[in-house]
Amino acid sequence: MSTGGKNKLVLGYGTCGIAAGATAVKDALENELATGKYDAYLDIAGCMGFCFREPIVEVTDPDGRSVIYGDLSPKRVSRLLEAVAGGEVIEDWVVRRSDEPGAGEGDFLANQHRIVLRNCGNINPESIEEYISTGGYEAARKALTSMTPEELIDEVGKSGIRGRGGAGFPTGTKWGFARKAKGEQKYLVCNADEGDPGAFMDRSVLEGDPHAVIEGMIVAGYAIGATQAYIYCRAEYPLALKRLDIAIAACHEWGYLGQGIFGTDWDFDIKIKKGAGAFVCGEETALIASIEGKRGMPRPRPPFPANEGLWGKPTNINNVETLAAIPWIIANGGDRYASVGTEKSKGTKVFCLAGKVRRSGLAEVPMGYTLRQVIFDVGGGVREGKEFKAVQMGGPSGGCLPASLLDTLVDYDAITATGAIMGSGGMIVADSSTCMVDLARYFLSFTQEESCGKCVPCRIGTKRMLEILARICSGEGEPEDLERLDILAGDIKAGSLCALGGTAPNPVLTTLKYFRNEYEDHILRKKCTAGVCPALITLHIQEDICTGCGACAKICPVEAISGEKKEPHAIDADTCIRCKLCLSRCPEEAIYAE
């Protein structure tokens, strides 16, 4: 990209960057650049994917070479600008260099295939001109001016793309249903109610490339015959909402939204509906109820929204990631998209790497990669050299897979066969310090809390399952509890009204399947081998390592640690509350839990 003969600095200014301190870096950069000493200018972009190194700045010189620097702070800004001015590269800070793909964390990007994230981190998401400069809105223009709705649906069908929100329903087929549904007024809804803990791809796309989603919506609306669309986005995503507002306003100015768009006689507009953060509102019928101003509770299907949706009219609901891929598919052809991936899972999938993985961030990989490739080649493996234990796929609705399944392909059907689901693409990595019973308890506590309360299996069943898990974690589990969990899990899955309840037992079922020994350790031997569950561990100080510095005794909130100065200390197990503050405080790593 041309930098206009100057050095161009692009600051990663998505929520991940801002949370890591990008605003202070931005202020510092602006102050320094305002002095006029440097032949450089600053722009912003959304998340570049390297969340683990935020705040991040990409420096592009007039020749087009780029270096991405990470871990910036206001203090490092002047050093950075000096280096930029001097044409120097600060090796220690490098995340990625365009001229040396192997440097820094270069293989993080090198192992990806970016279609949905094609512009994220590369363009200023608040500038429609930048989006247009990448070929933006050409797909929508092509669709509206030279293709029939049926041709569009065929093209999307040919691409093989399946709904990226989690269920994996073929998008082309879904559009076909809505197209064929009888009704003069139809609606399109973009489901941006991303709610899985550990999933942030939709937020990142909305913050980094909102126009891609809007362009996808223009195409989808035309294809199904909907003139009015809604984006249902949670209010906890203020930056995404702000950038959507800016983008929609720009589209009105450019004639891409409103009446007679792209010079045709087609009208299309988008309203934003802010959600209040209920997880269940990601379920399409609950989402519709919420847009209608009702309590966000699902209803049974059929009738499906394609026939009876928003305000009782035919409605098509697609996820952010699905819609963001649509312009690329229209511009490049469905066949090209389908050339990537496996037989039944085409294209690419964005994953959010989180948990104990070394590179936590946003990665888009072709379908057909193995989980090992995603977690190790892209994600860099487990942090601090610990051992990989499991990966929680698909958030609280998904399942926990052990190391023996790392060669499972990223493919809807292959992942479903393991008991997990692709879901929205959250990948939470667990290492040897993670207790699998506690992990299952955590995810179930989330779904239980988020149950809308409508149907019995989910409302009371998940509560009872959670109580059993809490009992097991606190050392009061009985052998019959495993059977109770099995029964409840099976009947909740089969009996619940919507997918929230229908998938809520998955973390428990998969950990019972792959890590049953940990449940048995908790129940029969009253042990938490990972050293996590407070009721089942005791903390010890290794006498031969302890230097008697007293740091542990000082931090202990209940005065359970005693010892003479410079002599090995000891922990009184009766007083100890297993808060593990001492363990994290000990400079010698002399304290362990068992």
Place this chain on the structure above:
Amino acid sequence: MEQVHLNIDGKDILTTSDRTILEAARENGIRIPSLCNEQRMEPYGACRICLVEVEGARGLLPACYTTVTDGMVVHTATEELIRIRRTILELILSDHPKDCMTCESTGSCELQDLAYEYGVKDARFRGEEHHYEVLADNPLIERDYDKCILCGRCIRICREVQGVGVYDFVNRGFDSVPGIPYDKPMMESPCEFCGQCVSTCPTGAITSIPSKGKGRSWQVEKVRTTCAYCGCGCQLDLHVREGEIVEVSSPLMVGPGQGNLCVKGRYGYSFVQHEDRLTTPLVRKGGDLVPAAWEEALGMVANHIREAMDDEGPDSVAFLSSARCTNEENYLLMKLARAVVGTNNVDHCARL
């Protein structure tokens, strides 16, 4: 509406495409249990008791919500379905008081009946239970949400049938419970005290205060009559125990009311056996009202009308009809005025 052939539990059934599986089954003598469903309102699909297996469908489907399609093959009582129904009943009972001995609804409780039918004795899944305060903030309707199974019938009948909408669910998940906005007393809500919520509540969560302790369902005799309050003709079942009316209900899907009643029909029955109630016409004699026979009283009215007509002409007489009369009775009064007496001076109390 098309004709639909389907098969439920081996029985070939011919019905119409507007029917749900539950309706088609019941109309053909196949009982599918349900809790949240009731004929007077739209299906809801929440309790999951009526789940059935439909061949070729993905997952189990609620019979109350799923409309029939041609060629559908339905199984209503597979091993899996019975297991799930038991689990659901056990889960409901795990957060439900076991005080059926003194519960107002014993004998007319749908949950009790299903627990009995499915042999659910003890909850395998014990855990936290709710303990709400019993709400008796008005003279007619008591709410004991410990007994609420969250079927939503009170909420829906109030909104869908009465068009009032006093209740909705508050809180989420396990702590969901029907409530009145801002937890106001019922007297301060838009409630009309029709008691429709009482009539549909499948358990003892919403009950009528005037009937409390006055008789179990098997101790009362139901006497069918027509409501005397207006001309609609709603059918009433007077629940009579030892000669005393202890409660009034309306048979479902019968008569013009279809099982619905207003506050007068449901709660305005104390006059029936009140000592002040007139049981004969009264005629004023020498300044005092004296009991008289109908012939005497009506004869007196007829004579006065005739006298007035003779003295001053027909228009000296006017007739005022009542909303408590039927259309037919009002028509006859109008006929009496115009055709017999010859005056158009006829009006109706509803215009006052």
